[in-house]
Amino acid sequence: MSSPVLIKKGAEANLYLADWHGRKVVLKKRLPKKYRQSTLDRQIRTYRTIHEPQLMHEAKKAGVPTPIIFLIDRKNATIIMEYIEGKQIKQLLSEVPEKERQQLCFRIGKLVGKLHRFGVIHGDLTTSNMILSPDGKIFLVDFGLGDKTEELEARGVDLHLMKRALQSTHFRFATECFNSVTNGYAEVLGAETSKSVLDKIKEIEKRGRYVAERKEKE
Amino acid sequence: MKTRKANKHYCLGIESTADDFSIGISTFHGKILANIIDAYMPEKGGIHPREAARHHAEVGSQVLEKALTKSGIKSRDLAVIAFSQGPGLGPCLRTGATVARALASYLDVPLVGINHCIAHVEIGKLVTGVKNPVTLYVSGGNTMVAAFDSGRYRVFGETLDIALGNCLDVFAREASLTQRPGMPFGAVIERLALKGKELISLPFTVKGMDLSLSGLLTAAVTILKKGECKLEDLCYSLQETAFSMVAEVTERALAHTGKKEVLLTGGVAANKRLQSMIRAIAEEHEAEFDVVPTEFAIDNGAMVAWTGVLAYTHGMVTPVEKSFVKLRWRLEEVEVPWMK
Numbered sequence: 009m010s011s012p013v014l015i016k017k018g019a020e021a022n023l024y025l026a027d028w029h030g031r032k033v034v035l036k037k038r039l040p041k042k043y044r045q046s047t048l049d050r051q052i053r054t055y056r057t058i059h060e061p062q063l064m065h066e067a068k069k070a071g072v073p074t075p076i077i078f079l080i081d082r083k084n085a086t087i088i089m090e091y092i093e094g095k096q097i098k099q100l101l102s103e104v105p106e107k108e109r110q111q112l113c114f115r116i117g118k119l120v121g122k123l124h125r126f127g128v129i130h131g132d133l134t135t136s137n138m139i140l141s142p143d144g145k146i147f148l149v150d151f152g153l154g155d156k157t158e159e160l161e162a163r164g165v166d167l168h169l170m171k172r173a174l175q176s177t178h179f180r181f182a183t184e185c186f187n188s189v190t191n192g193y194a195e196v197l198g199a200e201t202s203k204s205v206l207d208k209i210k211e212i213e214k215r216g217r218y219v220a221e222r223k224e225k226e
Numbered sequence: 227m228k229t230r231k232a233n234k235h236y237c238l239g240i241e242s243t244a245d246d247f248s249i250g251i252s253t254f255h256g257k258i259l260a261n262i263i264d265a266y267m268p269e270k271g272g273i274h275p276r277e278a279a280r281h282h283a284e285v286g287s288q289v290l291e292k293a294l295t296k297s298g299i300k301s302r303d304l305a306v307i308a309f310s311q312g313p314g315l316g317p318c319l320r321t322g323a324t325v326a327r328a329l330a331s332y333l334d335v336p337l338v339g340i341n342h343c344i345a346h347v348e349i350g351k352l353v354t355g356v357k358n359p360v361t362l363y364v365s366g367g368n369t370m371v372a373a374f375d376s377g378r379y380r381v382f383g384e385t386l387d388i389a390l391g392n393c394l395d396v397f398a399r400e401a402s403l404t405q406r407p408g409m410p411f412g413a414v415i416e417r418l419a420l421k422g423k424e425l426i427s428l429p430f431t432v433k434g435m436d437l438s439l440s441g442l443l444t445a446a447v448t449i450l451k452k453g454e455c456k457l458e459d460l461c462y463s464l465q466e467t468a469f470s471m472v473a474e475v476t477e478r479a480l481a482h483t484g485k486k487e488v489l490l491t492g493g494v495a496a497n498k499r500l501q502s503m504i505r506a507i508a509e510e511h512e513a514e515f516d517v518v519p520t521e522f523a524i525d526n527g528a529m530v531a532w533t534g535v536l537a538y539t540h541g542m543v544t545p546v547e548k549s550f551v552k553l554r555w556r557l558e559e560v561e562v563p564w565m566k
Binding site: 017019020041042043044045047048051052131132133134153165169172173175176179212 | 380386435474480506558
């Protein structure tokens, strides 16, 4: 293997670009965190290393593009997976015209809908975890915080995070983007299920700290 | 008369969002002349908002007197009165706001309502000298990671349910531990945790940028009640697990924003283990780490006074008719023109 190049230093894992048997791959390494107690550190890293590929596999079954997994190295808490060429949605959203932006968000909403319909919770739906490939597919990556459940609560939290991510990173058009996301979501899950998830989001927000609306409705 | 007006460059800040009633006085240059804190400590159980508010009303005038004496200035030298307008407990906030309105109208000076969370960040910056940090603010009522971006402070992660300090306090009460002035529950748990050796597995719940502590608390209390584990081990495991969660969301915000400073504040910031974790993260990302000294990390009037200076000198005032308290006022809602 050629020497891997660090492409992203995240809070949870580091990503390296490498050549592996003639393929361009991403190495996702969950390095020990010095700040964490060693037993807890090992538990978290091992769990996520095994769990993430499982969820990516489930996502594929649900019809959502995710990178191909080549190898899982449990001992070193490393996953070797396909490198997806393309652009992060995070970057694209601030570059493209409004119409295209809405279309992208609509498609993202559909993908999330497909995941949820299949019982997969992504757990970290931010626009930096979505990549538009040159052939026009949107790939979802980074399932490390995901879960396998059909619970309404989990679905609500998942989509609520997406909303919050849009607000903190794309605050200028967060509302417009999130509306497109929910439209796409509703197209897959149907108006009724989608409404119950959106109601759940409202409930989660009210549960949240210092939400003005909660006080007004009390 | 003219000389007196020229000397008017002091701000008095009133803090009363929860269990502390405090008054601080700051010069317009950020010199803190007084910071008197009077804490309400219930004999049993948590903070009862009405009881706390009664405490604030009782101690209000003497705290004011002490603050003025300590600062060495006269009340007529004050240019502006600042108060914590929210977020916080309704009855407590209202008591502080009432004192603020009374003072402002008596002295005929403007009033400025301050967001409590922003005040924590601003005083932290003032006393540690950091300029543009990722702030981890952990207290009995708040647990959030905030950083400045495009005109406002934005939340890059927060608790979805209870605050970190609240989690520790409730556990301590369930374990029948006792606190006293100078030795709050958090410190009692910290001390016990030092003697803990074995890590008991507890739920670790990070949901993207946010975290959840209620499941962790429930699990810890359930194990406690079974009586099969040593309390020291349980305190140790509770701290390790909860702190690792806030550490992860802090690191995430740091990686995301690329900022070069990390500020730790709030009551829980006094915990040495938490400090060491956040310091390690800062080092990992080649960022400067600072922890706010306890006097300015807990709820205090000085932070309100100083943020009042920043707001007032940037043209912000709060007319009395708009000085109603805001129990759930998020810091993202506030413009911060003093940051560039």
